[in-house]
Amino acid sequence: MLPKLDPLLHSELRLAIMSLLAGVDEADFTYLKEQTGATSGNLSVQIDKLAEAGYITVEKGFKGKMPRTACRITTEGTEAFRAYVKALKKYIAVGK
Amino acid sequence: MEQNKEMTAEESLSLITETLNSSRKEITRRSGKYYILWGTLLTLFSLIIYLLWKLTDQAAWNNLWFGMPIIGFLLARLMSRKDTEPHVQNDVSRITQGIWSAFGIFACTVAVFTIAYSYVSDGALDLGRTIRVMVSVASLTAEIVLLFGLAESICGVALKNWAMKIAGFVTGIGGLAIYYITGAAEEQLFIFTFAGLVLVATGLVIKYQYK
Numbered sequence: 001m002l003p004k005l006d007p008l009l010h011s012e013l014r015l016a017i018m019s020l021l022a023g024v025d026e027a028d029f030t031y032l033k034e035q036t037g038a039t040s041g042n043l044s045v046q047i048d049k050l051a052e053a054g055y056i057t058v059e060k061g062f063k064g065k066m067p068r069t070a071c072r073i074t075t076e077g078t079e080a081f082r083a084y085v086k087a088l089k090k091y092i093a094v095g096k
Numbered sequence: 097m098e099q100n101k102e103m104t105a106e107e108s109l110s111l112i113t114e115t116l117n118s119s120r121k122e123i124t125r126r127s128g129k130y131y132i133l134w135g136t137l138l139t140l141f142s143l144i145i146y147l148l149w150k151l152t153d154q155a156a157w158n159n160l161w162f163g164m165p166i167i168g169f170l171l172a173r174l175m176s177r178k179d180t181e182p183h184v185q186n187d188v189s190r191i192t193q194g195i196w197s198a199f200g201i202f203a204c205t206v207a208v209f210t211i212a213y214s215y216v217s218d219g220a221l222d223l224g225r226t227i228r229v230m231v232s233v234a235s236l237t238a239e240i241v242l243l244f245g246l247a248e249s250i251c252g253v254a255l256k257n258w259a260m261k262i263a264g265f266v267t268g269i270g271g272l273a274i275y276y277i278t279g280a281a282e283e284q285l286f287i288f289t290f291a292g293l294v295l296v297a298t299g300l301v302i303k304y305q306y307k
Contacts, residue, residue, distance in 0.1 A: 010103065010108065012103060012111065015103075015108060015111055015112065016111060016115050019111065019112045019115035019116055019119075020115055020116075020119050022116070023115075023116045023119050023120065023186055024119060024123070024184050024185060024186040025185045025186055025187070025190060026183075026184070026185060027182070027183070027184040027185075028182035028183045028184065029182075030182035031181075031182035031183065031184045033182075034182060035115070035118065035119060035122070063183065064177055068183070070183070084108075085109070085112065088105045088108050088109050089109070091105035092105045092106060092109065095105065095106075
């Protein structure tokens with residue numbers, strides 16, 4: 001039986017955010033916006049959902065005088081991301 | 097990018113791969129400006145010092161090298177502050193930064209150490225002798241122990257382990273100290289005895305840390 005895909009990760013924007021954060025130590029909100037091409041509002045909503053699930057942490061601070069929002073993937077998020085990729089591979093293997 | 101778009105497994109996997117690759121490329125692109133900064137400084141300093149040395153016949157102009165890391169560090173800080181690009185850091189950028197920092201610390205310490213050694217052994221600062229001592233560092237043993245120490249420090253950077261970073265530094269600079277004291281005599285083999293002991297001690301510390 002095929003494993004269920006995590007609905008929180010099975011969304012284009014949230015998956016892109018998680019993929020970006022999985023490959024870095026931390027990233028600014030503006031970096032995520034630049035890389036995903038999403039609008040600030042949409043990105044903010046999706047980041048909140050991932051943070052509520054405990055997949056990422058969001059830290060607000062300053063870089064010089066400019067406000068800065070730093071996002072990091074958590075251990076729980078990394079595990080969920082790995083499990084999601086593993087499940088995807090199974091789906092692809094079955095489809096072949 | 098939409099949050100509700102239905103994706104197939106292939107599309108999801110392709111999105112993950114593309115996102116990771118594009119992020120890696122972006123981080124690599126950003127490191128370019130620091131290579132340009134340090135490359136420019138190195139070229140300018142070497143040419144200026146060469147000309148001053150050549151024109152005045154004074155090796156003391158080599159002291160200007162100490163200005164390079166100071167200017168470079170200040171400019172790098174300024175560039176980082178004025179940077180309008182959003183912040184992002186991954187393992188590769190962290191390790192690259194650590195490798196160059198380790199190199200900078202090694203290079204500056206070797207220079208300071210050599211001048212200090214020259215001063216202590218002569219009781220006065222004889223820059224001509226200092227340059228000769230620096231040239232004598234081009235001994236195979238001294239070069240190997242410095243590279244050994246640098247490699248160990250870099251491993252510490254990659255593994256985020258302070259014991260390894262410090263042990264590498266102690267091995268490189270300590271080995272050089274032994275070389276200065278023993279010269280080219282057979283006692284210089286103690287450099288490797290020392291390096292071996294530090295390596296064993298590092299292994300023990302790491303074992304204790306991750307018990």
